[in-house]
Amino acid sequence: MDTNPSAAGEILGLVPVDRVFWTDNLSISFGGLVAVERVNMQVSYGEILGLIGPNGSGKTTFFNIITGLYTPSEGDFFLEGDSLLGKPPHMIARKGIARTFQMSRLCLDLSILDNVLIGIHYRQKSWLLDSILRRRRLASEVAGVREKALQLFRVFNKELVDHAGEPAGSLPLIDRRRVEICRAMLGEPKLLLLDEPSAGMNPEEKEELMKDIRTIQGASNGISTIIIEHDMAVIKSITERVIALNYGCRIAEGTFDKVSRDPELREAYLGKQV
Amino acid sequence: MSALEVLAQQVINGLMLGMMYSIVGVGFTLYFGVLDIINFSHGEFYMLGAFIALILNSIAGAAGWSVSPIFMLIYIFLGSMILTGAVGVVTQRLCVRPVSKAPMLISLLVTLGLGIAIREAVRIFYPRGADPKHFPTFLPTDSFKLGHVIIRYDSLIIFGMGVVSIVLTSLVINRTKIGSAIRAVAQDGEAAMMMGVDLDRTVDITFFIGSVLAAVAGIMNGLYYRTIMFNMGGMAGVIGFSAAVMGGLGNVYGAIVGGMLFGLLETFCAAVLPFGAENKRVFAFLVVILFMTFKPTGILGEKVYERV
Amino acid sequence: MAKEKRKSLMGPVSVLALEAIVYGLFVALLLVPTIWIIAAEVALVGGIVFYLWRRPSSGKRIGELFNAHKKTVWVGIIVLILTTPFCMAYSPYWLFIIITAGLFTIAALGLNLQLGSTGMVNLAGAAFYAIGAYTAGLLALNWSWPPWLTIPAGAVVAGLFSILLFIPIFKTTGSYLALVTIALQFMVVILLDNQEWTGGPQGLRNIPLFSIGGYSFTANLRIGPLELPFYANFYYLLVLIAAAVAIVCHRLYQSWVGLTLSIIRDDEIVAKTSGVSVVRWKMTTFALGNCFIGLAGAFYSHLVGFISPPTFSFERSLLLASIVILGGMDNVMGIIFGALLLIILPEKLRVISDYRFLIYGIVLVIMLILRPKGLFPFKVRDFADLVGMARKKKGKVPWTRILQRRVRS
Numbered sequence: 001m002d003t004n005p006s007a008a009g010e011i012l013g014l015v016p017v018d019r020v021f022w023t024d025n026l027s028i029s030f031g032g033l034v035a036v037e038r039v040n041m042q043v044s045y046g047e048i049l050g051l052i053g054p055n056g057s058g059k060t061t062f063f064n065i066i067t068g069l070y071t072p073s074e075g076d077f078f079l080e081g082d083s084l085l086g087k088p089p090h091m092i093a094r095k096g097i098a099r100t101f102q103m104s105r106l107c108l109d110l111s112i113l114d115n116v117l118i119g120i121h122y123r124q125k126s127w128l129l130d131s132i133l134r135r136r137r138l139a140s141e142v143a144g145v146r147e148k149a150l151q152l153f154r155v156f157n158k159e160l161v162d163h164a165g166e167p168a169g170s171l172p173l174i175d176r177r178r179v180e181i182c183r184a185m186l187g188e189p190k191l192l193l194l195d196e197p198s199a200g201m202n203p204e205e206k207e208e209l210m211k212d213i214r215t216i217q218g219a220s221n222g223i224s225t226i227i228i229e230h231d232m233a234v235i236k237s238i239t240e241r242v243i244a245l246n247y248g249c250r251i252a253e254g255t256f257d258k259v260s261r262d263p264e265l266r267e268a269y270l271g272k273q274v
Numbered sequence: 275m276s277a278l279e280v281l282a283q284q285v286i287n288g289l290m291l292g293m294m295y296s297i298v299g300v301g302f303t304l305y306f307g308v309l310d311i312i313n314f315s316h317g318e319f320y321m322l323g324a325f326i327a328l329i330l331n332s333i334a335g336a337a338g339w340s341v342s343p344i345f346m347l348i349y350i351f352l353g354s355m356i357l358t359g360a361v362g363v364v365t366q367r368l369c370v371r372p373v374s375k376a377p378m379l380i381s382l383l384v385t386l387g388l389g390i391a392i393r394e395a396v397r398i399f400y401p402r403g404a405d406p407k408h409f410p411t412f413l414p415t416d417s418f419k420l421g422h423v424i425i426r427y428d429s430l431i432i433f434g435m436g437v438v439s440i441v442l443t444s445l446v447i448n449r450t451k452i453g454s455a456i457r458a459v460a461q462d463g464e465a466a467m468m469m470g471v472d473l474d475r476t477v478d479i480t481f482f483i484g485s486v487l488a489a490v491a492g493i494m495n496g497l498y499y500r501t502i503m504f505n506m507g508g509m510a511g512v513i514g515f516s517a518a519v520m521g522g523l524g525n526v527y528g529a530i531v532g533g534m535l536f537g538l539l540e541t542f543c544a545a546v547l548p549f550g551a552e553n554k555r556v557f558a559f560l561v562v563i564l565f566m567t568f569k570p571t572g573i574l575g576e577k578v579y580e581r582v
Numbered sequence: 583m584a585k586e587k588r589k590s591l592m593g594p595v596s597v598l599a600l601e602a603i604v605y606g607l608f609v610a611l612l613l614v615p616t617i618w619i620i621a622a623e624v625a626l627v628g629g630i631v632f633y634l635w636r637r638p639s640s641g642k643r644i645g646e647l648f649n650a651h652k653k654t655v656w657v658g659i660i661v662l663i664l665t666t667p668f669c670m671a672y673s674p675y676w677l678f679i680i681i682t683a684g685l686f687t688i689a690a691l692g693l694n695l696q697l698g699s700t701g702m703v704n705l706a707g708a709a710f711y712a713i714g715a716y717t718a719g720l721l722a723l724n725w726s727w728p729p730w731l732t733i734p735a736g737a738v739v740a741g742l743f744s745i746l747l748f749i750p751i752f753k754t755t756g757s758y759l760a761l762v763t764i765a766l767q768f769m770v771v772i773l774l775d776n777q778e779w780t781g782g783p784q785g786l787r788n789i790p791l792f793s794i795g796g797y798s799f800t801a802n803l804r805i806g807p808l809e810l811p812f813y814a815n816f817y818y819l820l821v822l823i824a825a826a827v828a829i830v831c832h833r834l835y836q837s838w839v840g841l842t843l844s845i846i847r848d849d850e851i852v853a854k855t856s857g858v859s860v861v862r863w864k865m866t867t868f869a870l871g872n873c874f875i876g877l878a879g880a881f882y883s884h885l886v887g888f889i890s891p892p893t894f895s896f897e898r899s900l901l902l903a904s905i906v907i908l909g910g911m912d913n914v915m916g917i918i919f920g921a922l923l924l925i926i927l928p929e930k931l932r933v934i935s936d937y938r939f940l941i942y943g944i945v946l947v948i949m950l951i952l953r954p955k956g957l958f959p960f961k962v963r964d965f966a967d968l969v970g971m972a973r974k975k976k977g978k979v980p981w982t983r984i985l986q987r988r989v990r991s
Contacts, residue, residue, distance in 0.1 A: 067855050093857035107848035111962045118845045122857035124838050128866075131837030132830050138837055142965050167962055183856070312757050372951045378757050379703055380950055383907060386900060387946030394940035508896070512764055519761055552776040559765035566762045567750040 018044045020224045021066075021097075021191050026075035027248075028065055035061045037248040038075070043191065046222030048213075050229060050239035050256065054268050058248035059228045060102055063193050067099050068092040079190060094122050096190030100180045100197060102228075108169030112160060112179055115168050116149045119186035145186075152182045156212050174205045178212065185216065185223070194227040198234050210237050232260070244268075279422045284541050290429050290498070292537025293436035297491040298514030299521065299529035300443060301484035307460035307524035308480045309374050311381040315365070315389035316488055317511020319358055321504065323489025324409070324496045325396055327354040331410050343412040354493060355486045362485025363478050365392075371477070389511070397504040406503045409496035432494050439490050440530060443483065447526060456480055460524060516562045522575025531573055536562075594654040597647060601658040609669050611930065612676045620930060663821055667814035674811035681813060681885065683925035684820045685878045690905040690917050691831050692874025697903065698911030699840065700867045701847030703756065706763040707875055708898035709770035713740045714876025715883040715894070716774065719786040722884070726790070733880040740876020744869040751868055752861045755850075767896050775891040785890025789883050816885055823881070827874055832914050840963065843867060844912070875902075897939075908949055 022042035028035050036058040043049050051059050064070045066077050068089035076085045084092050098119065106115050124141050131138055153160035156178040163170070168179060177197055184192055197213075198206045217223065229235050235242060235256055242259045244252040246268040252259045259265060298320055305313040327350040334346065369388050373381045397403040413428035447453040455476045458466035467473050491510070496502045517536050521528025536558055544554040565572070611623055634641040648655050670677040689711055696702040714736035721727040721735055744751075750762050774780045781787070834840050845853045846860055853860055883889050901924065909920020928938050 069851065069855070088859075089854035090857050090859045093855050099855055101852075105849055105852050107845060107852070109848065109962075110844055111964070113965070114841055114844065114963055117841060118852070118856045118858070121838050121842060128834075128839060131839050132833045135833065141838075146965065165962065165964055187857070312760070369947050369951065379760075379907075382703075382757065382760065383900075383903065384947050384950045387943045387950065390897075390900075390943030391940055391947065392943075394937075394943060398936060398940060509768075512768065515761060516765065519758065553772065556769045556772050559769045562765045563750050563762050566758050566765075567753050570754055570758050 020045045021077070021079050023066070023077040024075055026062070026065060026072050026077055028061065028070055028072045028074075035248050036065065036072070036245075039245070039248070039250050041243055041250060041253075043224050043226060045224055046217075047241065048217065048225045048227060048239045050235040050242040051226055051245065052229060052232075052235060052242060052259075053245035053251075056247075057245040057268075059245055060195055061248075062245070063099060063195055063226075063228070066092075067097055067193065090122075093187075096187075097193065098184035098187055098189035098191070099193035100177070100184050100195055102195045102199065104173070104176045104180055106168045106171075106176050106180060109167055111165050112168050112171065113146065113149060113164040115179055116152070116183045116186055117145060119183040120145055120148070123187065149182065149186060152186060155215055156182065173200055174209070177201075177209070181212075181216075189223065192223045192225040194225060196228050196230060198229065198231055206231065206234055210234060213238055232256075276422070280545070282420075282423045284545050285538065286423065286425060286429070288538035288541035289534060290433060290537070291540060292534035293433055294491045294494055294498075294533075295510075295513050295517045295536050296530040296533025297436060297439055297487050297494075298510055299517030299533040300440070300526055301487045302515050302518035303521070303524055303526055303529040304456070304480050304484050306518065308456060308463075308477060309370070309381075310378065311370065311374060312378060312385070312515070313370070313484075314382060314385040314511060314515070315392060316385075316484065316514060317507035317509070318389040318392040319362060319485045319488035319507070320492040320495070320510045320514075321396065321502070321507035322361065322392060322492070323354045323358045323485075324492035324502045324506070325400060325407075325504075326357050326489070327351070327493045327496065328407060328409065328502065329400075330354060346410075347412045351490070351493060354489045358489035359482040359486045362481045362488075366477065366481040370481075374477075389507070393504060393507060400504070403504050406501045409500050409502050411497075411500060413497055428497060432498055435490070435494060439487065443487065444526065446483070452476070452479055513558075516559070520562060520565050520572055522572025525572065525574045528572050528574035535573075593647060594651050597651050597654045598658045600644070601655070601662060605662045609666075612670070612679075612926070613673060617930065620927075664818075667810045667817050671810055674813050677811060677813040677817060679926060679929050681816050681820055683922050684817075684824050685882055685885075686902065686905060686925050687918050687921040688824050688827050688878040688881075689875045689902055690909070690921050691827050691914065692871040692878070693902050694906045694912065694914075694917055695831065695834075695843075695867050695871035695874070697906050698913070698917075699835070699843040699847065700864060702751070702864060702868060703760040704763050704868070704871070705760055705896070705899045705903060706767040706770070707902035708894040708896065709767045710740045710743070710872045710875040711879035711882070711898070711902075712770060712774060712889075712891070712894035713743055714879030715889045716780055716786065716879075717876070718880035719789045719883040719889055720780070722790050723786060729790075729884050733877060733884070736880025736883075737873040737877035740879070741869045741873040744872040745865065747868075748865060752864050763899075764896070767899055771891050771894055771896075774894070781890070783891060785888065786883070787888050789887045789889070820881065823877070827877075828914055828918065835912065835914065836963065836965065844963070904946055908946075 019042045023039055025038045025040060027037050027039070039058075039062065041049075051062070053059055061070065065072050066084070068084070068087055068091070071086070076083050078084065079092075079095055079097060082095065084095065084097075087095075124145070125137075150161050150164065153164065157175060160175065160179070168176065171179065181194065181197065184194075194213075198209050201209065213225075217225075227235075227239065239256060242252075242254065242256050243250055244259055244262070244265045246265070251268065252262040252265045298316065301316050301319075302313065305311055305316070330350045330353045331346070334349065339346075365388055369384055370381065373384050413431050415426075415428065417424050417426040417429075419425070445453075447456060455466070455471045456479070458469065458471055459473060459476050459480075463473060466476075492502075492506075495506065495510075513536055514533070517532035518529045519532070520535060521530065521532030539558045539561055540554045543557040544551045547553075547557065607623055607626070611619055666680065667677060670680070689707060693704060693707050696704045717739040718729075718732035718736040721732045722729070727735070747762075747766070751759070754762050775783050842853070842858055842863055845856070846858060846863055850860055905920040905924050906917060908924065909918070910916025928942060931938055931941065
């Protein structure tokens with residue numbers, strides 16, 4: 001298991017300022033099964049970090065912990081220095097961690113715009129009383145946010161702009177993924193978590209997706225991102241650094257080239273060499 | 275009467291009540307397990323079973339039978355079981371199957387509507403249906419005493435019937451081929467289908483068993499209280515549902531535990547608490563609410579993690 | 583010029599004509615004493631529905647017509663609503679039934695906030711209605727509170743009671759929540775039935791009838807030479823309250839609140855990870871919805887002057903839930919229609935009164951099998967009005983240009 005170089009820095013009292021997010025011995029077990037075991041990792045500002053590992057290695061579980069859906073049995077995790085341990089999911093979201101889901105979770109009956117606007121709703125000021133009595137204020141808020149959403153749509157797929165009022169169920173898979181990413185991004189999160197965004201896509205669609213992610217990175221001064229992926233081409237092309245998990249433990253870390261040569265990782269994916 | 279005897283008396287009464295609730299609860303839990311639906315017409319089948327038994331009895335009377343009470347008992351039980359079971363299967367195919375894929379709320383309301391229809395049909399079409407009906411007495415009416423504790427003979431017999439029904443149901447579910455089919459579908463309907471289980475037939479049989487159980491409980495109720503009314507199904511349904519949920523929806527043993535619990539709660543609250551008699555149901559429902567809040571999976575249920 | 587003027591009048595006139603025809607059918611349904619009118623109207627409506635189904639373009643044209651002349655539509659509706667008591671001048675009974683339908687509309691809108699908008703199953707609607715009614719009745723009887731205080735009090739108490747149920751509500755979902763509310767429903771009714779201070783099984787009698795600032799609601803309403811049955815007083819007040827509630831619900835729907843509730847309903851996990859405090863919102867909507875239900879209940883107790891436990895049965899809760907489901911979840915107009923349908927039709931069928939509930943049960947089953955999303959199609963939320971309002975505020979683009987832009991794009 002690798003050592004965590006920045007932990008040394010912390011012990012020495014040097015607080016690194018380039019980390020937006022880090023975890024400290026994060027663990028969780030379900031009944032007797034240890035799903036995530038003492039994971040230490042960190043994400044720097046503007047970095048795209050890849051998270052790989054065979055099925056069942058705890059990647060999505062890790063996401064669930066750091067978004068507050070699961071409570072870890074051990075360890076802690078920090079966003080910009082604040083501990084998020086024990087905080088409910090909606091607080092963590094408001095602090096700035098946004099995510100997409102492995103199985104695309106869109107509200108299919110609601111309009112595309114509705115699905116995306118929820119990503120920024122918590123910044124809005126017009127609530128109960130304003131909705132009833134001060135409609136103008138609500139109206140200007142809605143119009144403003146809608147513009148932002150449409151701008152995001154233009155980056156991904158101009159057609160989304162025209163069909164923004166239609167139910168999300170009418171979209172093909174790749175557009176649903178895009179909408180989900182827009183939803184996560186609309187709130188300008190500090191940390192973006194993408195869970196297998198290219199699953200179910202063909203190579204052309206994956207190319208488009210990577211292009212779009214790079215565009216967003218460029219447009220928004222680089223949102224720090226952790227991306228879970230099974231497709232190594234995607235990982236290789238987008239990420240600067242990769243962490244590999246197996247059976248809930250971190251087994252390798254480094255650039256994609258370095259990690260892909262790691263013997264333990266190969267064994268995890270391909271089995272022992274006979 | 276010593277305290278122990280008072281306690282024993284309450285326990286016996288509570289268990290009697292609980293037995294009937296348990297049987298209704300088992301039906302609820304079976305429906306939930308197999309089809310993921312809350313079948314709110316179940317209580318009305320309880321009532322229907324009792325009324326069909328009454329009708330069968332009247333037919334026998336009109337035809338001038340004079341046979342032993344045991345024979346009559348077997349006749350009305352079997353007859354009602356088969357007929358109620360049949361009605362259950364038919365209504366399931368007509369009303370429940372079409373909405374089995376819809377959200378649970380829809381099936382809840384559909385079965386509620388079905389229940390209303392059954393109840394009203396009985397009230398309208400049974401002669402003077404709105405009046406309480408006398409249920410024939412086939413069981414010995416006397417009782418014996420253990421110290422100061424009164425035990426009715428018919429209670430014992432009814433309790434025994436209940437035990438037999440539950441044991442039989444458990445045997446069917448755990449030891450027969452159709453039972454494994456039911457359990458398989460309850461775990462994962464699609465996988466069961468792929469393994470060759472006939473889903474439609476399994477659901478039909480589940481509803482048959484559930485309706486039969488309801489009928490048995492209804493007749494037991496009639497034998498115990500010796501009166502039945504067209505609206506006896508409403509409360510029985512709600513209590514049966516509570517029993518199933520308290521014990522853990524989908525778990526047959528849970529329903530039994532839940533039913534007994536509810537019966538004991540009612541009896542004890544009536545006896546022990548001040549203002550207990552009128553409010554016994556209130557306390558029992560309060561316990562149900564507390565259960566739902568703090569242990570929604572029920573006594574015997576398992577914790578389920580939602581897949582994110 | 584004259585031709586253009588005629589053309590521009592054609593639209594509004596046809597709208598008014600259509601509204602008048604529908605209204606006429608409605609009034610005829612109520613006032614014509616035989617039940618054959620029902621069969622005739624069902625056939626007529628069925629025929630129209632069939633025609634529109636075969637020729638959707640006609641339906642679309644009518645829809646566009648109504649959209650283009652929104653102001654006329656509303657003026658027409660308001661006029662028709664105001665004149666209803668005049669039509670019912672000789673049938674106070676039907677006026678009373680319409681008022682009852684109005685009360686159920688308010689309660690159903692409250693339930694819709696919980697069930698349709700947020701997905702919280704509340705089968706204790708009748709219990710909260712009872713809480714509102716008993717609060718108003720007790721305050722009026724024991725402490726002589728006037729109606730304009732007791733009715734809001736009924737709403738507030740019902741809302742406070744919801745807050746008591748805080749923990750069970752937010753910890754349970756779906757059918758478990760249904761069971762909690764069912765248990766609650768029975769608890770409340772049993773308690774009301776056996777407590778002395780609520781009047782027990784006899785309930786409360788002689789609740790002071792309405793009187794606001796000296797004007798007694800029980801006197802017949804005099805408008806010029808006409809004298810309307812005293813129910814007309816209640817009618818107009820109720821229309822005001824119902825309209826207010828409907829507007830509030832509509833505005834909540836077309837706002838961040840409505841959006842948040844929809845997401846909670848459709849996918850709680852997404853809601854949570856998008857920053858929605860699901861617990862807070864569930865509590866708020868549950869309480870607000872019950873406030874509306876309690877409000878209706880309080881009004882009811884002053885309307886009839888006498889309330890007792892059997893009125894607030896589980897069946898009433900089911901009726902309320904059916905109105906929301908059949909009328910259309912999260913659809914204000916649909917619910918109004920559903921309330922009218924489910925309250926008025928059974929009254930009309932009183933002739934075969936014995937079979938009422940049987941038919942109700944059967945119709946419920948059939949409706950849910952055939953059209954589980956409600957009578958009216960789900961309307962996707964559309965912030966266009968708000969966006970238009972924002973543009974208008976900027977003063978740069980006048981209304982007509984916005985319409986043109988929308989038509990073009």
